[in-house]
Amino acid sequence: MYVAVKGGEKAIDAAHAWLAERRRGAKEVPELSIAQIREQMTLAVNRVMAEGSLFDPDLAALAIKQARGDLIEAVFLIRAYRTTLPRFGYTLLVETAKMDCIRRISATFKDAPGGQVLGPTFDYTHRLLDFKLAAEGSLPDAPKAEPHIGPVPHITEFLNKEDLIQQEPANDKEPRDLTREPLDLPxxxxxxxxxxxxxxxxxxxxxxxxxxxxxxxNHAFVGELRIGTCAVEMEIPELGFAIEIGEVELTECETVNQFTGSKTEPPQFTRGYGLVFGQTERKAISMALVDRALRWKELGEENVGAPAQDEEFVLYHADNIQATGFLEHIKLPHYVDFQSELELVRKMRAEAMGTMQEAAE
Structure with a gap:
């Protein structure tokens, strides 16, 4: 018979010690430093910062090290730490048109004003293993493009001039802060x-x-994808004006989508939008596509029942920390719950066997 059991504190301590040993790995291999993770695993660091809602490359690198490379666990650590930080206020809107771009491309306009900047990307690589990296030596220096310094206009603004793309309505309403209050629908x-x-x-x-x-x-084109640094400014009440408190690296994507019009809107292009910490372009493009799919109601479109059009389905299942917590809790002790179900199944089975025996007689 299954019975409820009690866990031991010594067993948990031993599990923690074993985890620390596995995290460190073989002693003859040099230990990874936070600086190495921050500088050489930047895309992993960027993802942890984005999904953890905290822009701090050092802390994200520490979380990755502590989590043994499990990025969802690292996001969990960052979010947990984030809740301990005081909130001093909100910054001003970030002016992405003033971004110093290290990468800026458009799939819709070949001769984009300001030029296309390919930047550091895997897009044009052959996806072949580079065994030179296994030699642990530095690669030869190669010429690289410098970031574009100064304002670069958004490409979709040129569609605005011909009134070919939906104008984004002005919204002075202060948005709700998802990091401080739970998600509420609609x-x-x-x-x-x-x-x-x-x-x-x-x-x-x-x-x-x-x-x-x-x-x-959702038939989308990438109107513009840009990656670079933006200044972050905050108004200081004691000073009476805003000051720059730092800068963040961002990836911004605007998609251009076909739209045949509705009862209230003429035929035109519409937008999808994505903005993410760091160089995270796959996420930014994905975000823009899903954003556009979720706008069906405000654009007067038909809901065809697609999963990406279901606001509750998308938003309630997108959070990997919430999903992980609910999924992984089932591996924790459920002895009492299982005992009750076990007894129920035994009782139902006995009743069913009795009925079958009576029918056979």
Whole structure:
């Protein structure tokens, strides 16, 4: 018979010690430093910062090291730490048009004003293993493009001049802060975008891919993808003006989508939007596609029942920390719950066997 058992504190301490040993790995191999992770695993660091809602490369690198490379666990650590930080206020809107771009491309306009900047990307590599990296030596220096310093206009603004793309309505309403209050539906676009930028990259990517395969009305072009640093400014009441308190690296994507019009809107292009910490372009593009799919109601479109059009389905399942907590809790002790179900099944089985025996007689 199954019985409830009690766990031991010594067993838990031993598990922690074993975890620390596995985290360190073989002693003859040099230990990874936080600086190495921060500088050489930047895309992993960027994902942890984005989904953890905290821009701090050093802390994200520490979380990755502590989590043994499990990025979802690292995101969990960052979010938990984030809750301990005081909130001093909110910054001013970040002016992405003033971004110092290290990468800026458009799939819709070949001769984009300001030029196309390919930047550091895997897009044009052959996806072949580079065994030179295994030699642990530095690669030869190669010429690289310098970041574009100064304002670069958004490409979609040129469609604005011909009134060919939907104008984004001005919204002076202060958006709700998803990091300080739970998600509540129905969500406005600002809250949806917050949820998507914190959402699991794989889930958001899957939702975006589903729209491209026909599960939703979403034929998109990348109007512009830009990556670079933006100044962060904050108003200081004692001073009476705003000062720059730092800068953040961001990835911004605007998609241009076909729109045949509705009862209230003429035929025109519409937008999808994504904005994420760090160089996280796959997430930003995915976010833009899902953002556009979720706008069906405000654009007067038909809901064809696609998963990416279902606000509750997308937003409630995008958060990998919430999903992980609910999923992994089932491996923790459920002895009492199982005992009750075990007894119920035994009782039902006995009754069923008795009925079958009576029928046979």
């Amino acid at each position: 969500a406005d676009r600002a809250l949806r975008l917050q949820s998507l930028t914190r959402g699991d990259e794989g889930f958001v990517l899957g939702m975006a891919y589903s729209t491209q395969r026909g599960y939703g009305r």
